[in-house]
Amino acid sequence: MEFPLISFVIVPLLMLLGLWLARTINQIRGVMVAGSSILLVLAVALTYCYLSARSAGVQDEMLFTSDMAWYAPLHINLTLGVDGISVAMLLLSAIIVFTGTFASWQMKLQTKEFFLWFTFLSLGVFGFFISIDLFAMFMFYEVALIPMYLLIGVWGSGHKEYSAMKLTLMLMGASAFLLLGILGIYFFTGAQSMNLVEIANHLHMDPKMQNIFFPMTFVGFGVLGALFPFHTWSPDGHASAPTAVSMLHAGVLMKLGGYGCFRIAMYLMPEGAAQWGGVFLVLTTIGVVYGAFSACVQTDLKYINAYSSVSHCSLVLFALLMTNYTACTGAILQMLSHGLMTALFFALIGMIYGRTHTRDVYKLAGLMKIMPFLSVGYVIAGLANLGLPGLSGFIAEMTIFVGAFSNPDTFSRTCTIIATTSIVITAVYILRLVGKILYGEVENKEYLKLTDATWDERFAVICLIFCVAGLGMAPLWIGNMIQGSVEPIVNVITSSL
Amino acid sequence: MDYSQFLNMKEELSLMVVIAIVLLYDIIAGDKRKQTMTPVVIALMVFHTAFTLVPSQAYSIFGGMYTHTPMMSIVKAILNLGVIIVFLQADIWLRREDTKIRAGEFYELILCTLLGMYMMIGAGHFLMFYIGLETASIPMAALVAFDKYRHHSAEAGAKYILTAMFSSALLIFGLSLVYGSCGSLYFDDVTYTVFSGGPMAICALVLFISGMGFKLSLVPFHLWTADVYQGAPTNVTSYLSVISKGAAAFAFMTILVKAFPELVDQWQTALYILIVLSITIANLFAIRQQDLKRFMAFSSISQAGYIMLGVIGGNALGMTSLVYYVLVYIVANLAIFGVINIVEQRSGKLEFSDYNGFYQTNPKLTFIITLALFSLGGIPPFAGFFSKFFIFASAVEQGYVWLVFIALLNTIIALYYYLRLVKAMYILPNETPIATFRSDACTRVSLAICLIGIIGFGLVSAIYDCINAYSYGL
Numbered sequence: 003m004e005f006p007l008i009s010f011v012i013v014p015l016l017m018l019l020g021l022w023l024a025r026t027i028n029q030i031r032g033v034m035v036a037g038s039s040i041l042l043v044l045a046v047a048l049t050y051c052y053l054s055a056r057s058a059g060v061q062d063e064m065l066f067t068s069d070m071a072w073y074a075p076l077h078i079n080l081t082l083g084v085d086g087i088s089v090a091m092l093l094l095s096a097i098i099v100f101t102g103t104f105a106s107w108q109m110k111l112q113t114k115e116f117f118l119w120f121t122f123l124s125l126g127v128f129g130f131f132i133s134i135d136l137f138a139m140f141m142f143y144e145v146a147l148i149p150m151y152l153l154i155g156v157w158g159s160g161h162k163e164y165s166a167m168k169l170t171l172m173l174m175g176a177s178a179f180l181l182l183g184i185l186g187i188y189f190f191t192g193a194q195s196m197n198l199v200e201i202a203n204h205l206h207m208d209p210k211m212q213n214i215f216f217p218m219t220f221v222g223f224g225v226l227g228a229l230f231p232f233h234t235w236s237p238d239g240h241a242s243a244p245t246a247v248s249m250l251h252a253g254v255l256m257k258l259g260g261y262g263c264f265r266i267a268m269y270l271m272p273e274g275a276a277q278w279g280g281v282f283l284v285l286t287t288i289g290v291v292y293g294a295f296s297a298c299v300q301t302d303l304k305y306i307n308a309y310s311s312v313s314h315c316s317l318v319l320f321a322l323l324m325t326n327y328t329a330c331t332g333a334i335l336q337m338l339s340h341g342l343m344t345a346l347f348f349a350l351i352g353m354i355y356g357r358t359h360t361r362d363v364y365k366l367a368g369l370m371k372i373m374p375f376l377s378v379g380y381v382i383a384g385l386a387n388l389g390l391p392g393l394s395g396f397i398a399e400m401t402i403f404v405g406a407f408s409n410p411d412t413f414s415r416t417c418t419i420i421a422t423t424s425i426v427i428t429a430v431y432i433l434r435l436v437g438k439i440l441y442g443e444v445e446n447k448e449y450l451k452l453t454d455a456t457w458d459e460r461f462a463v464i465c466l467i468f469c470v471a472g473l474g475m476a477p478l479w480i481g482n483m484i485q486g487s488v489e490p491i492v493n494v495i496t497s498s499l
Numbered sequence: 500m501d502y503s504q505f506l507n508m509k510e511e512l513s514l515m516v517v518i519a520i521v522l523l524y525d526i527i528a529g530d531k532r533k534q535t536m537t538p539v540v541i542a543l544m545v546f547h548t549a550f551t552l553v554p555s556q557a558y559s560i561f562g563g564m565y566t567h568t569p570m571m572s573i574v575k576a577i578l579n580l581g582v583i584i585v586f587l588q589a590d591i592w593l594r595r596e597d598t599k600i601r602a603g604e605f606y607e608l609i610l611c612t613l614l615g616m617y618m619m620i621g622a623g624h625f626l627m628f629y630i631g632l633e634t635a636s637i638p639m640a641a642l643v644a645f646d647k648y649r650h651h652s653a654e655a656g657a658k659y660i661l662t663a664m665f666s667s668a669l670l671i672f673g674l675s676l677v678y679g680s681c682g683s684l685y686f687d688d689v690t691y692t693v694f695s696g697g698p699m700a701i702c703a704l705v706l707f708i709s710g711m712g713f714k715l716s717l718v719p720f721h722l723w724t725a726d727v728y729q730g731a732p733t734n735v736t737s738y739l740s741v742i743s744k745g746a747a748a749f750a751f752m753t754i755l756v757k758a759f760p761e762l763v764d765q766w767q768t769a770l771y772i773l774i775v776l777s778i779t780i781a782n783l784f785a786i787r788q789q790d791l792k793r794f795m796a797f798s799s800i801s802q803a804g805y806i807m808l809g810v811i812g813g814n815a816l817g818m819t820s821l822v823y824y825v826l827v828y829i830v831a832n833l834a835i836f837g838v839i840n841i842v843e844q845r846s847g848k849l850e851f852s853d854y855n856g857f858y859q860t861n862p863k864l865t866f867i868i869t870l871a872l873f874s875l876g877g878i879p880p881f882a883g884f885f886s887k888f889f890i891f892a893s894a895v896e897q898g899y900v901w902l903v904f905i906a907l908l909n910t911i912i913a914l915y916y917y918l919r920l921v922k923a924m925y926i927l928p929n930e931t932p933i934a935t936f937r938s939d940a941c942t943r944v945s946l947a948i949c950l951i952g953i954i955g956f957g958l959v960s961a962i963y964d965c966i967n968a969y970s971y972g973l
Contacts, residue, residue: 076889076892144878167915185892189896
């Protein structure tokens, strides 16, 4: 069976064209809804094709591959292909882009430009997940970064200029490390291929060189994956970004970091990973706990969620560094789960902020009486965040901690035990938050005039809740799909130990 | 003497024909006809460029005095493209009352410098190279001082000619040392004579590099750049920042590779230091600039540092990357200068803060300038990303990992100041923004060419492949 993966890039390009030609706000919305629906349908169809190909017994590591020569002197090809991990990520991205469109339905200021950059951003994300060529991945990765500057700078709130600049410069700084890492991988494996499957399986890099380039590549992607202490762009950036951008950024873009760490840094430089694993494990453990503690003391709804994201994304990296099947599968599940629930969170916060014009915890109270729909959504997102069974967070965190604890050495177990405390801390801040802003008496009488969600907002929220609950109730099919693709990668990583 | 050898210099001859026609047209045509000067010159240049691109063999004539390789045709064609864009952008300026009568001179002077650059590129002998360099420099001083009644322009002209003379003096002193140690100035003889590491040879190399450093405005030989860029008429600045830099960089590389292969360790060390200094210091200075032309001056100094990354390896990949980088740099920089120029002509504004709120009044020009800045900053999918990637790759291939690391860290600083302009245009409010205006047709055509280049040169690999097919190294 064949699947035209390139359509994930072509559809956003057509959307860009459509948006450019669109004149009225309805045309713009039409283009966005049509385009993001097509992307969603494509992602679902891809998942179906992938699963049926696997159940038919296809064993290749990458499916639906296509190859197109691009810059031959440097062996740069536009090589496309997907495995279970990228299929899951594409599905996630499509859901977030789709719901993000509805979450920014009311966007009034320069709507066309907003959606142009938003689509450009999603083009980068989709391109990243379908590529298996180092250069193409890096290119799409950077394509996804730069629109953030304008999206936050123009349409954001609060200290938007500062946040936008900080985010852009930190992520671009990371990509400087990354670029060097990629050049290192290419030249020190003999400058024969940029295809990462080929490099991983046929070429070998001198362990000394791996020790230099692994930390560069890992940090390069790790910054986007909120690796402590390089996570500081994330709270500011997320707090200032407009709703849909926060959703896409926390929901999908931060996953690019974890995905890249796993797919490029660890997969291609296993000896480097073994050498440096301990250092990064300590950093991620700190990130998990520190993020959760920081969330406890924040008073801005978006900051709380941003620090919570730091904690959860560090958990992804933490699990990946444990390098066993269960933990790595858990890491990918956590990416999915966190992507969905954090998008839900940011969508709800954006909707609440749009009504109350404040995100200060001390100024909000009793929202359950005023906007029951949004409040119930908020409770569900919160429960998913603290890992209530039946919602997606539980599945992911359970898998991670079981997997991590199965590593027999004391060091890993100590880290695991420390990281596990984050579950409790998460419960503290989520429950306190829900109690403070949703229940109790309405303090500000002005708020009594506020209305509940409109249809477009309800639609976005319901879609996301459906996905969060779906992943929590029926995780097995997607878990198996991911594990099937995690195994060959983990085999490569562990075989060199 | 066999005069038929001149026929081999087809690019130079064709350019001289163009110069002659422009000169005659300028003299003979009446005032009304002069209105059509730009289309005539552009048409001639297009023919000339097409002629340049006619495939040719590598050869050397006049006993090695003048050499030609297919790569040089490509470089010359790239320079021609840049000149065409500059001419298109200059049209509106040359129609101004005070410059109208001198329009012809502008074209002639620019074409003369271009001829000088051709000779620099094609030289096989140091004196030939020196003559080319001077032909490229002296008319340039006249161009810088073109708006002579504006105080800054005359001052810039004086500064330019003095530094140019000083650097030429250094260069020719270096060349005399080369002659002293080798007894010949032919590149081939210099290569094959024992020229390995004596103090005189090293002195010669250092003086040569310093002389070229002035032309390329590498730190610490950059002190003239900002003043001259600011004082010169904007179109001349744009010409100075891309074309003359590109030509000098390519000539520099061919000479280092052809004449100094024995001293490769020494010039690589020297370049290492120059690159680090140029990129870092220019970037730090660019952050604080308030005048757009000074800002672009420091940006172009740091870009020159990046271009030198292609030279330092001395490898074939480096030459490809260098030529490709120059091409991409030409379109991106000229797009920005095109907008700066039209804004200056229409409103007289040149300050950073004038551009606050530019997006509200002129969204299309803002869009072009944004893409060009992204390209200069190395953001995909614009061509600048590809050219930076390739130039870094060529340096890493030669093992310059830490140099590339420093250069990469500098791209972040560069991105910061490029984004400052983006921020000014999109985000910062302004009570008196630059009024909405329509650009003239020539500027629009030139910006369209630049835009196609910025988007297309990277995504379409054919251009890179074509350059790569003819490149060579140590």
